[in-house]
Amino acid sequence: MIDPTQPVQNFYAEESSICYGCGRNNVHGHHIQSYWDGETGTANFMPEAYHTAYPGYVYGGLLASLIDCHCIGTAIAAMFDLAGRDIGTEPQIVCVTGNLNVDFLKPTPTGVELILKSRVEEINERKAVIVCDVYAGDTTTDPTVRGKVVAVRVKSRMTM
Numbered sequence: 001m002i003d004p005t006q007p008v009q010n011f012y013a014e015e016s017s018i019c020y021g022c023g024r025n026n027v028h029g030h031h032i033q034s035y036w037d038g039e040t041g042t043a044n045f046m047p048e049a050y051h052t053a054y055p056g057y058v059y060g061g062l063l064a065s066l067i068d069c070h071c072i073g074t075a076i077a078a079m080f081d082l083a084g085r086d087i088g089t090e091p092q093i094v095c096v097t098g099n100l101n102v103d104f105l106k107p108t109p110t111g112v113e114l115i116l117k118s119r120v121e122e123i124n125e126r127k128a129v130i131v132c133d134v135y136a137g138d139t140t141t142d143p144t145v146r147g148k149v150v151a152v153r154v155k156s157r158m159t160m
Helices: 060-082
Strands: 040-045 052-054 094-104 114-123 127-136 145-154
Touching: 040 060, 060 094, 060 114, 060 127, 060 145
Parallel strands: none
Antiparallel strands: 040 114, 094 145, 114 127, 127 145
């Protein structure tokens, strides 16, 4: 249903792809790209030196925004799968954040790529609960941050 080589965000409607975290049309944004393989959502992000909280560590607000946008992308992909539809087909499936919880397990170092891994905890046609772990560098066994997002389906981001 979903090509795992294409980021979910590539299928968002042109006019609503302005999100600071994941919008391809926001020149100042993070341009988060989430890939869905049918079970796991994956995103990579390389923080810049200015994404710092204090020397050597990533700002927590950035980590929360990465989790938020990546989990919304995962929820949208999973809802297309649940509906038995190809991603990007009409009618659009659009979600917004109903709740975001972030647990900072240990400081996240700068200078290494961040790997986000998400999975569906609960899903139906109106809501998905997505959990996400953030890993620093090559290790995917010891997360630095864990988040949970309740993604709520809406008709359009442009008519909320």
